[in-house]
Amino acid sequence: MLNISNHPTNRDEILKDLSSYQEVMGSHATRKFVFLLSGIFLMLFIGLFLPWTQNIRARGTLTTLRPENREQSINSVISGRIEKWYIREGQLLSRGDTILHISEMKTEYLDPRLVDKTKNQAVAKRASVDAYSNKGIALDQQMAALERNKKLKLMQAKNYIRQAVLKRQSDSIDYSTTLINLEIAERQFTRQETLYNQGLKSLTELESRRQKLQAALNKKISAENKWLASQNEYINAQLSLGAVENEFNQKIAKVRSDKMSALSGEMDAESQFNKLSIQQESYSKRSNFYFITAPQDGYVTKAISGGIGEIVKEGQEIFTFVPSNYNMAVELNVRPLDLPLIQEGSKVRLQFDGWPALVFNGWPDMSFGTFGGKIVAYDKVARNGTFRVLIVPDEDEVPWPSLLRLGSGVYGIALLNNVPVWYELWRQLNGFPPDFYAKDDKETKVKK
Template sequence: MLNISNNQLNKKIDLADFKSGKKIMNIKYYKYFNRFLLAAAIILLIVLFLPWTQNITSQGTVTTLKPNQRPQHIQSQIPGRIEEWYVQEGDEVKKGDTILRISEVKSDYFDDRLMERTNDQIQAKSSSVTAYSGKVDALNRQISALRNEQKLKLEQTRNKLLQSRLKVKSDSIDLEAAKTNLKIAETQFNRIQTLQEEGLKAVKDVEEKRLKLQETQAKFISQENKYLASKNEVINAQLELSRTNAVFTDKISKAQSDMYTAQSSGFDTEAQVKKLENAYSNYKKRNSLLYVTAPQDGFINKVLTGGIGVTFKEGEQLVGIMPSQYDLAVETFVRPIDLPLLHIGEKVRVQFDGWPAIVFSGWPNVSYGTYGAKVVAIERFISSNGKYRVLLAPDNTEYNWPEAIRVGSGAKTIALLEDVPIWFELWRQINSFPPNYYQPEDSKTVLKKDK
């Protein structure tokens, strides 16, 4: 009843006496419902205070831990034409096994005897180097002989110059003696002539003294001429010394010029030999590249350039190979706002596509079908998708990852953070707050030691 009127019929009439009233008033289901609601409220209140592990969920893919274990494409270092295939897709190959054979497409390498002809050129040029070396040795011997001859010739010319100078000195002494004799003869002639004029000497005596004076004058003139000839010989000896030095210098310079020319030609030929040897090595290496081999043990995934007679450029991808030995890992991407919460060695749960799992992200111990992992690398620069790449490796303290997992399959990752009450997590999610910032236990221990 609504009890709108002051005349309350429920107090005057007992509804339990009626048939319909008996059916309604005697049922006590609402009491059980109230008890259920009370129990649910109590359980919900208790659940709100249960611990909840904050986490960061993201999507990732299965990859390998090391770069050399990841799928790769085999390329050719030179352009070529496919001649023969030795494998097919799905085959297992060992390191060094031949995958395909190619042929040259450049006209510079069409000659089948290219290496042989290049080797012949190397031998010829090497012989030229030997010949130039012999010519240089011969010119060195010639220069040595010319210098020895120059030394002897100069010594001879110097001796001749010394003899001429000594002869000049001797002739100058003789000239002084002739000059003295001339003075004496003139004095005697004048004296005898004076005495003859006084009548003390005969004319004959005067004639004798005049004759002796003329002889003395003739000797003086002859000695003076001899002295001038000796001085001329000194000048000639000096000219001979200078000429000899100039002649041999010219001969030696010409021989040295020929030697330097031969050395230059030898060096140039030697450089050509080195260039040909380099070309020979390149040809030899290029011939080995006509067979494309497997860089490591693995399986042929997919042939990217098939057929026979197909031409390709250098660096073009020919076939894909998956290494047979690899360590699995998971690469996942996290938002920049969550990046400070991740650290090296952080525990992460991984759910692989295709493996059934029951996941309670906040209660990892209750989850089923997830596998343990840990953070081994965090990207230092943001990726093109606006997130940071994180690399996860298997956690050796837990169950091994499934062996049937293939590289490239999908995975869902759950990074485990701090434990908080459920009510706090609900409040954080409603307000769109990030997870709590925290430091791992190892970092806290290090900080305490520093203090």
């Protein structure tokens, strides 16, 4: 092996003998190539210090901001049979335009005069309610009259009792008087009889005293009969008072029972009337479901059940409908790792499928064919491993194309912090998340 490191003179001589070395060192193209590589490396080195805009990239679709403006399924409220279509798919409709006619198929709704007959039943039941109400009013009036009569009859019976008490007292006094008179007559007769036996009085005077004694005894018996009769009248008056009270209580109780029956009948009739009214309203509303109309201005995109005579069930999807007036929005699916970097109001660059664009991820100002957007909302719960982010057009940017259609694909770039290129390469090699910045009123804070 040739060693030329320790002998400079020999090294030069040996190198001169090498023809390859002579050819390479003598070529001007080689020197230019070396200078070119050096310039490229210098430019790459300088490029490492250029600014780079960090971003989050995600795929999504075009949608609408408000739920009622998105594609919706129109279902049949009732079961029925398809009779006629009044439109074709893709036709522009105004709100209220008739789309489809469905006929009835349930036997309980086949009567064409079902609503009118139910209404007549409700009217008749309403009259029954009024009749029961009037009967209750009449019973109230009857009860009031019975109460008044009871009060008068009781007053009359109490007066009879009072009269009987006074008469009994009067007869009692008369009876007591006859007892006293009888006692006096007996003593007078006894004295007269004693004097007669002694010869001091005549027989005529004795018989006169005996006659007076007999008269006093007769008065006593008569007064006693009257007194006993007055006592019976008092007892009868008390019995009459109880009988009057019992009689009117029975009548009033019967009237109250009739009133309760009337109230029960009225409430039952009211319940049936309400039931019939509900049925009438339901039948009337059901008749409105035979014709399906456009809920708003829009297009029928696809008929699910389209055949004439085809049976549709209650709640079955018939066709899909897309409104014609809506506010366009973008729905991006963001990874959970990038969700903490998403904020409402953040700027987003969007590239729509079918629209030519040249995108530089790190230099959004140099990209063209993209459109501006602004984040307005994002889901708080992940679906299928991603979070949904809603984006609307940025009012300060160029308006989105008017020919965009719902469901088209979108490529979104959420702009974050500006960092050097070398830092971004270092972050990508290490798998670190992008930097996040939040602005306040005074300064911009960088959070890592």
